[in-house]
Amino acid sequence: xxxxxxxxxxxxxxxAAGPLWADDEAxxxxxxxxxxxxxxxxxxxxxxxxxxxxxxxxxxxRGSAKLKKPGKFRWEYTAPHEQLIVSNGQRMWMYEADLDQxxxxxxxxxLGRAPIALLSGDAPLDDEFEIEALGQREDLLxxxxxxxxxxxxxxxxxxxxxxxxxxxxxLRDRFDGxxxxxxxxxxxxxxxxxxxxxxxxxxxxxxxxxxxxxxDSDW
Numbered sequence: 001x002x003x004x005x006x007x008x009x010x011x012x013x014x015x016a017a018g019p020l021w022a023d024d025e026a027x028x029x030x031x032x033x034x035x036x037x038x039x040x041x042x043x044x045x046x047x048x049x050x051x052x053x054x055x056x057x058x059x060x061x062r063g064s065a066k067l068k069k070p071g072k073f074r075w076e077y078t079a080p081h082e083q084l085i086v087s088n089g090q091r092m093w094m095y096e097a098d099l100d101q102x103x104x105x106x107x108x109x110x111l112g113r114a115p116i117a118l119l120s121g122d123a124p125l126d127d128e129f130e131i132e133a134l135g136q137r138e139d140l141l142x143x144x145x146x147x148x149x150x151x152x153x154x155x156x157x158x159x160x161x162x163x164x165x166x167x168x169x170x171l172r173d174r175f176d177g178x179x180x181x182x183x184x185x186x187x188x189x190x191x192x193x194x195x196x197x198x199x200x201x202x203x204x205x206x207x208x209x210x211x212x213x214x215x216d217s218d219w
Contacts, residue, residue, distance in 0.1 A: 024133065024135045024136050024141060025133035025135070026133075027141055028133040028134070028135075028136075028141040028142065028143050028161065029131070029133055029143070031141055031161040032125070032131070032143055032159065032161065035161065035165060035166060035188075036119065036124070036125055037124075038188075038189070039067075039069065039119065039188065039189065040068070040069050040189050041066075041067060041068045041069070041188075041189050041190055041191070041192045042065070042066070042067040042068075042116070042119065042186070042187070042188060042189075042190075043064070043065065043066045043067070043185075043186075043187045043190050043192065044064070044065050044183040044184060044185055044186040044187065045062070045063070045064050045065075045183070045184050045185045046062065046063060046064070046065055046181050046182060046183050046184070047060065047061075047062050047181070047182045047184075048060070048061045048062070048063070048077075048115075048179065048180065048181045048182075049061075049179075049180045049182075050177070050178070050179055050180075051177060051178040051179075051180065052177050053175055053176040053177055055178070060080075061077045061079065061080065061081075062077070062078060062079045063075070063076045063077040063078045063079070064076050064078070065114075065116045065183070066192055066196060066197075067116050067119060067120050068120075068192050068194070068196075068197060069120060069121070069122055070089055070120065070121060070122045071087060071088070071089025071090070071107055071120050071121065072087060072088055072089050072120065072194070072197035073085075073086070073087050073114060073116050073117055073120050073197065074086050074087075074196055074197055075114035075115075075116055081097075081098060082097040082098070083095065083096050083097065084097075084199070085114045086197060086198070086199040087107050087114070087117065087120070087197065088194075088197045088198055089107060089120075089197075090107055091104055091105070091106070091107060092104070092105045092106070092107050092114075093199040093201070095199065095201070095202075095205070099206075100202070100204070100205050100206060101205060101206045101207075101208065102199075102201040102205050102206070102207045102208070103208045103209055104207065104208065104209035105209060115169050115171055115179065115181050116169075118157065118169070119166075125145065128147060128148060128149075129145040129146060129147055129148060129157070130145070130146045130147075130148060131143055131144070131145055132144045132146075134158075139162065140160035140161060140162055140167055140168060141160070141161045142158060142159065142160050142161075143158070143159045143161075144156060144157070144158055145157040145158075145159065153173055153174065154171045154172060154173055154174075155172060155173065155174050156171075156172040157169070157170065157171050157172070158170040158172070164186070164188075165183075165186045165188055166183060166186070167182065167183055167186075168180065168181065168182050168183070169181045169183075
Protein backbone atom coordinates (compact mmCIF):
# COMPACT_ATOMS: atom_id res chain seq x y z
CA UNK A 1 0.00 0.00 0.00
CA UNK A 2 1.36 3.43 -0.89
CA UNK A 3 1.84 6.01 1.86
CA UNK A 4 -0.89 8.23 0.38
CA UNK A 5 -3.36 5.36 0.21
CA UNK A 6 -2.51 4.32 3.78
CA UNK A 7 -3.09 7.84 5.07
CA UNK A 8 -6.37 8.16 3.24
CA UNK A 9 -7.71 4.84 4.48
CA UNK A 10 -6.66 5.68 8.03
CA UNK A 11 -8.27 9.09 7.74
CA UNK A 12 -11.62 7.74 6.61
CA UNK A 13 -11.64 5.09 9.31
CA UNK A 14 -10.91 7.74 11.96
CA UNK A 15 -13.38 10.36 10.81
CA ALA A 16 -16.26 9.41 13.06
CA ALA A 17 -14.04 9.30 16.14
CA GLY A 18 -12.66 12.84 15.94
CA PRO A 19 -14.29 16.13 16.98
CA LEU A 20 -16.21 18.08 14.35
CA TRP A 21 -15.95 21.84 14.55
CA ALA A 22 -18.89 23.93 13.32
CA ASP A 23 -16.61 25.84 10.94
CA ASP A 24 -15.41 22.57 9.39
CA GLU A 25 -18.97 21.35 8.92
CA ALA A 26 -20.12 24.57 7.31
CA UNK A 27 -17.06 24.71 5.05
CA UNK A 28 -17.41 21.08 3.97
CA UNK A 29 -21.06 21.54 3.05
CA UNK A 30 -20.29 24.77 1.21
CA UNK A 31 -17.53 23.13 -0.83
CA UNK A 32 -19.88 20.30 -1.81
CA UNK A 33 -22.68 22.74 -2.68
CA UNK A 34 -20.42 25.02 -4.71
CA UNK A 35 -18.74 22.14 -6.52
CA UNK A 36 -21.92 20.28 -7.48
CA UNK A 37 -24.11 23.31 -8.26
CA UNK A 38 -21.48 25.14 -10.30
CA UNK A 39 -20.15 22.03 -12.03
CA UNK A 40 -20.99 21.64 -15.72
CA UNK A 41 -17.94 19.62 -16.77
CA UNK A 42 -14.87 18.02 -15.20
CA UNK A 43 -11.65 16.31 -16.20
CA UNK A 44 -8.88 14.67 -14.17
CA UNK A 45 -6.46 11.81 -13.96
CA UNK A 46 -7.05 9.26 -11.23
CA UNK A 47 -5.65 6.38 -9.25
CA UNK A 48 -8.28 3.83 -8.23
CA UNK A 49 -7.64 1.21 -5.54
CA UNK A 50 -9.87 -1.67 -4.53
CA UNK A 51 -9.64 -2.72 -0.86
CA UNK A 52 -11.06 -5.76 0.92
CA UNK A 53 -12.95 -5.64 4.23
CA UNK A 54 -9.63 -5.50 6.13
CA UNK A 55 -8.50 -2.50 4.06
CA UNK A 56 -5.92 -4.62 2.23
CA UNK A 57 -5.35 -3.38 -1.34
CA UNK A 58 -6.44 -5.93 -3.92
CA UNK A 59 -6.09 -4.03 -7.18
CA UNK A 60 -4.85 -0.68 -8.42
CA UNK A 61 -5.73 1.06 -11.67
CA ARG A 62 -4.82 4.40 -13.21
CA GLY A 63 -6.54 6.42 -15.88
CA SER A 64 -8.42 9.56 -16.79
CA ALA A 65 -11.96 10.82 -16.28
CA LYS A 66 -14.15 13.35 -18.08
CA LEU A 67 -17.68 14.43 -17.22
CA LYS A 68 -20.27 16.70 -18.79
CA LYS A 69 -23.69 17.29 -17.30
CA PRO A 70 -26.26 15.94 -17.61
CA GLY A 71 -25.32 12.28 -17.59
CA LYS A 72 -22.26 12.22 -19.82
CA PHE A 73 -18.94 10.78 -18.71
CA ARG A 74 -15.83 9.07 -20.03
CA TRP A 75 -13.92 6.83 -17.59
CA GLU A 76 -10.76 5.41 -19.14
CA TYR A 77 -8.37 2.94 -17.51
CA THR A 78 -4.89 3.03 -18.99
CA ALA A 79 -2.93 0.79 -16.59
CA PRO A 80 -2.41 -2.00 -15.85
CA HIS A 81 -5.14 -2.92 -18.40
CA GLU A 82 -6.97 -0.81 -20.94
CA GLN A 83 -10.69 -0.40 -20.42
CA LEU A 84 -13.07 2.35 -21.49
CA ILE A 85 -16.47 3.24 -20.01
CA VAL A 86 -18.48 5.90 -21.83
CA SER A 87 -21.99 7.27 -21.25
CA ASN A 88 -23.98 9.73 -23.34
CA GLY A 89 -26.60 10.02 -20.60
CA GLN A 90 -28.82 7.26 -21.97
CA ARG A 91 -26.49 4.38 -22.69
CA MET A 92 -23.24 3.23 -21.17
CA TRP A 93 -20.65 1.38 -23.25
CA MET A 94 -17.90 -0.65 -21.58
CA TYR A 95 -15.08 -1.64 -23.92
CA GLU A 96 -12.53 -4.21 -22.78
CA ALA A 97 -9.67 -3.99 -25.23
CA ASP A 98 -7.98 -7.28 -24.33
CA LEU A 99 -11.23 -9.19 -24.98
CA ASP A 100 -12.29 -7.01 -27.92
CA GLN A 101 -15.71 -6.92 -26.26
CA UNK A 102 -18.26 -4.15 -25.78
CA UNK A 103 -21.05 -4.33 -23.20
CA UNK A 104 -23.99 -1.92 -23.50
CA UNK A 105 -26.03 -1.07 -20.40
CA UNK A 106 -28.58 1.42 -19.23
CA UNK A 107 -27.00 4.56 -17.79
CA UNK A 108 -28.41 3.72 -14.32
CA UNK A 109 -25.92 0.85 -14.00
CA UNK A 110 -22.94 3.18 -14.17
CA LEU A 111 -21.97 4.00 -10.58
CA GLY A 112 -20.35 0.70 -9.66
CA ARG A 113 -18.08 0.76 -12.69
CA ALA A 114 -17.41 4.48 -13.07
CA PRO A 115 -17.67 6.36 -9.75
CA ILE A 116 -17.63 9.73 -11.55
CA ALA A 117 -21.23 8.95 -12.54
CA LEU A 118 -22.20 10.08 -9.03
CA LEU A 119 -21.48 13.69 -10.06
CA SER A 120 -22.97 13.56 -13.56
CA GLY A 121 -26.62 14.25 -12.74
CA ASP A 122 -28.44 17.55 -12.44
CA ALA A 123 -30.41 16.72 -9.28
CA PRO A 124 -28.92 17.89 -5.94
CA LEU A 125 -27.10 15.09 -4.13
CA ASP A 126 -29.24 15.57 -1.03
CA ASP A 127 -32.27 14.45 -3.06
CA GLU A 128 -30.82 10.93 -3.04
CA PHE A 129 -28.43 10.90 -0.09
CA GLU A 130 -28.32 11.71 3.58
CA ILE A 131 -25.25 13.93 3.82
CA GLU A 132 -23.12 14.27 6.93
CA ALA A 133 -20.05 16.48 7.31
CA LEU A 134 -17.22 14.56 9.00
CA GLY A 135 -14.54 17.18 9.53
CA GLN A 136 -10.98 17.67 8.32
CA ARG A 137 -8.28 15.01 8.00
CA GLU A 138 -5.01 15.09 6.05
CA ASP A 139 -5.82 18.60 4.74
CA LEU A 140 -9.10 17.41 3.22
CA LEU A 141 -12.65 18.21 4.28
CA UNK A 142 -14.78 15.05 4.29
CA UNK A 143 -18.45 14.29 3.85
CA UNK A 144 -20.35 11.03 4.12
CA UNK A 145 -23.21 10.23 1.74
CA UNK A 146 -25.65 7.45 2.59
CA UNK A 147 -28.29 6.48 0.01
CA UNK A 148 -31.83 7.22 1.15
CA UNK A 149 -32.97 4.16 -0.79
CA UNK A 150 -30.69 1.14 -0.41
CA UNK A 151 -30.98 -0.10 -3.98
CA UNK A 152 -27.31 -0.06 -4.97
CA UNK A 153 -24.28 -2.18 -4.16
CA UNK A 154 -22.83 0.71 -2.15
CA UNK A 155 -24.05 1.52 1.33
CA UNK A 156 -21.90 4.58 1.96
CA UNK A 157 -19.81 7.08 -0.03
CA UNK A 158 -17.09 9.40 1.28
CA UNK A 159 -16.02 12.57 -0.54
CA UNK A 160 -12.84 14.48 0.31
CA UNK A 161 -12.35 18.08 -0.88
CA UNK A 162 -9.20 20.15 -0.96
CA UNK A 163 -9.16 23.95 -1.37
CA UNK A 164 -10.11 23.84 -5.04
CA UNK A 165 -12.11 20.73 -5.88
CA UNK A 166 -12.88 17.11 -5.11
CA UNK A 167 -9.74 15.10 -4.33
CA UNK A 168 -10.94 11.69 -3.10
CA UNK A 169 -14.03 9.58 -3.61
CA UNK A 170 -14.49 6.33 -1.70
CA LEU A 171 -17.39 3.92 -2.13
CA ARG A 172 -18.02 1.34 0.60
CA ASP A 173 -19.92 -1.79 -0.38
CA ARG A 174 -22.21 -3.98 1.70
CA PHE A 175 -19.32 -6.28 2.64
CA ASP A 176 -17.20 -3.34 3.88
CA GLY A 177 -14.88 -3.45 0.92
CA UNK A 178 -13.93 -0.11 -0.61
CA UNK A 179 -13.27 1.42 -3.99
CA UNK A 180 -11.13 4.52 -3.53
CA UNK A 181 -10.40 7.08 -6.24
CA UNK A 182 -7.76 9.81 -5.84
CA UNK A 183 -7.99 12.60 -8.43
CA UNK A 184 -5.11 14.69 -9.78
CA UNK A 185 -4.73 17.29 -12.54
CA UNK A 186 -8.31 18.38 -11.96
CA UNK A 187 -9.97 20.86 -14.31
CA UNK A 188 -13.40 22.18 -13.40
CA UNK A 189 -15.71 23.27 -16.23
CA UNK A 190 -13.35 22.70 -19.17
CA UNK A 191 -14.76 22.90 -22.70
CA UNK A 192 -15.59 19.31 -23.66
CA UNK A 193 -17.20 18.26 -26.95
CA UNK A 194 -20.30 16.05 -26.86
CA UNK A 195 -18.73 13.53 -29.23
CA UNK A 196 -16.22 12.60 -26.51
CA UNK A 197 -19.14 10.87 -24.79
CA UNK A 198 -20.24 8.73 -27.72
CA UNK A 199 -18.76 5.36 -28.62
CA UNK A 200 -18.68 3.28 -31.75
CA UNK A 201 -17.52 -0.32 -31.20
CA UNK A 202 -14.47 -1.30 -33.23
CA UNK A 203 -15.18 -3.33 -36.32
CA UNK A 204 -15.40 -7.01 -35.43
CA UNK A 205 -15.80 -6.45 -31.68
CA UNK A 206 -18.23 -8.68 -29.80
CA UNK A 207 -21.16 -6.48 -28.69
CA UNK A 208 -23.35 -7.62 -25.78
CA UNK A 209 -26.62 -5.84 -25.00
CA UNK A 210 -26.75 -4.11 -28.36
CA UNK A 211 -29.75 -1.79 -28.73
CA UNK A 212 -30.32 -1.28 -25.00
CA UNK A 213 -32.70 1.60 -24.32
CA UNK A 214 -34.72 1.88 -27.53
CA UNK A 215 -34.76 -1.58 -29.04
CA ASP A 216 -32.71 -0.51 -32.07
CA SER A 217 -29.05 -0.85 -32.88
CA ASP A 218 -26.98 2.12 -33.93
CA TRP A 219 -24.30 -0.11 -35.43
